[in-house]
Amino acid sequence: MEIEIRQANLNDMTEVSRLFNEYRMFYGQSSDVEGASRFMEERMNNNESIVFIAQCIKDRKERAGAAQAVNEGKYNEAEGQAAGLVQIYPSYSSVSMGPIWILNDLYVDANYRQQGIARKLMQAVMKQAADHGILRITLSTAVSNQQAQALYESEGYAQDQSFMYYECSVKGGML
Template sequence: MQMATITVQQATIEQLDEIVSLFNDYRIFYEKTSDLEGARAFIKAKFVNQESVIFLAYHAVENQAVGFAQLYPTFSSLSMTKAWILNDLYVASRCRQQGVGRKLLEAARRFAERTEANSLSLSTARDNQTAQRLYESFGFTQEDKFVQYNYDIKLI
């Protein structure tokens, strides 16, 4: 794919098909089984219940979605403000190293600022050095004030 202008816009439910395809690829990247039907139901519910904000990156020449970022709202009790978690960021493999991820980060940052959020946080796999370099070059810093734990709930 030739280098082209990348545009980013906040997605709507009308773009569900484009998001589902990218979201499924994102899950496969993180070694999950392909599940287009499950991805569709999950993303559709996020729109219907207004549980997240999704940005889509488009390759201008081909007018094709090539990446997405999904943000979830949260709150900071200590600062008593809104915050956003940039939970998912994915760029199609053929479009990496073309500034797509950076454009998605810029859109997420502008959105967080517009909504008067105190912070925008994210996490990535320890071995995803490419993503870590991007986030650090953008100005994200590794948090060392708190130790993060996770408790997996086993669904029956």
């Protein structure tokens, strides 16, 4: 099995929504595929996020038919299941006066873990960031998620020692 990393589009919404829903459930949220789909479609339609997916490629012969399937909006069915996703939120650094990316969501389907897919997704993000003049990529993860921390550190990310981060829930806001 070959894995291809590419930027997702609206034709990928079924797989993107499935993975995003699983990601939310990983962090203790209730399943809500419809809500996940609505959220992701809004982000992508409004150019508020960039989503990369890891797509399973079955074999070279089947890839030939994939180009036609893309044009027909059936890319996922032709190529196979999406194994993972990463979602980036573009932002800016006022101090550096330039663009930054916030790597907000990284998830690999449980059936595809321990195969280097998360690393490939992160490397694809880094390449795109370099190609687009992004100054830096920031991310956060649960304190208990040591596996993710090890991956991030092995890819050159360092824990911030300069700033403390705070958050406050907005009264009346949804959590």
